[in-house]
Amino acid sequence: MESLSDLWEKFSLLEFEGSHYVVEDSDGVSEYFLAARFYTGRMLSIEAIAKTLKGIWRTRRGFEVRDMGEHRVLFIFRDEVDVEQIMKGEPWTFDKHLVALQRVKKLTDLSKLKFETSFMWVQVHNLPIGITSTAVKSIVSAADKVFENSPDKEVYEGCNFVHFRVSIDITKPLCRGRKLALRDGQDSWVCFKYERMPNICHWCGKLTHMDRECPIWLKGKHTLKEVQQQFGSWMRAATPNLARKSVVRVAGFDENDSETEDRG
Incomplete structure (x- = not known):
């Protein structure tokens, strides 16, 4: 059914209906x-x-x-x-x-209004050793438009992932990761996990409906099995234990011992 706001555009307006009233913001x-x-x-x-x-x-x-x-x-x-x-x-x-x-x-x-985007923090896991932050930002752009990196570099640099705030197009499936071509000719896969991820459709990967409302399920519900689902709760990021030290820098013999420090 058409909304009233769309329906009026098809009307042949009477003279007193079509005379514009100028709305002002004056309160x-x-x-x-x-x-x-x-x-x-x-x-x-x-x-x-x-x-x-x-x-x-x-x-x-x-x-x-x-x-x-x-x-x-x-x-x-x-x-x-x-x-x-x-x-x-x-x-x-x-x-x-x-x-x-x-x-x-x-x-x-x-x-x-069309509600088509939402910001989410995306964790990027299984990155190759020594990869640059610029390269990682390009990798995570597969999820959508990247806005910023971890708000506290000191806190997150000891974790086994990097962390980006991304504007997600919720009309599309969530991006699960991205294939990489490594220098030695081998392929690799980095995994995307989403912090505070809402409920997701396990058939199509969208956040806008649940499994039983999905067109994929409705079309093939008599033949589909759960093992065929391409998305799942494994995309939800666990909250990292930031109090646990995972990086320790050790000073060399030619350096001042005071330079040795722990990082989280």
């Missing part, structure tokens, strides 16, 4: 908006959303939640810092399903 109230699409099949409860996110977001000045229909929600804030912190904390989930966010301006037509 002087500072408000900041986040539009959200909840990718869950369950009916949304605004009260449950407000209660859950209040404890997770811990905003400075609070926020208002409005149900906009079709699993879309509008959040209204009084403090821009709260909005910035929430956007930096992506991805967010509700009932383990993805919540895709967009920052929008006042007077935006929400019916025109």
Whole structure:
């Protein structure tokens, strides 16, 4: 069924219907908006959303939640810092399903919004020894647009992976990794794992629906078996133990012993 906002474009408008009313923003109230699409099949409860996110977001000045229909929600804030912190904390989930966010301006037509991206932290595992950070960034670009590396190099350089913040196109399957061609002519595979990964369809790898809603499953549910699934929970990154030392630098005999240090 067409939405009302699309339907009017086909109308032959009467004169008084087609005369434009100029909308102005003149109330002087500072408000900041986040539009959200909840990718869950369950009916949304605004009260449950407000209660859950209040404890997770811990905003400075609070926020208002409005149900906009079709699993879309509008959040209204009084403090821009709260909005910035929430956007930096992506991805967010509700009932383990993805919540895709967009920052929008006042007077935006929400019916025109398309929720197609979400930021995620991607861990890159099984990298060849000595590979440069520039090369790794090019490798992880297969997942989508790379924005930044680990926020704290000191903390993460001792881990057995590298860590990038990536803007993910949620209309596509999550990227599981990438093949490498090594100097000796052999092939290698690096594995991508996603921190705080929401529920994922194990058939097609998308975050926007579950297994039983997938076109692949609906088309072949009488013949498909779980062993044929190409995606799974193994793509979810474990939280690293940053307190555990995994790198120790040892000074040589010609160096000052004070230069020896532990790194996490």
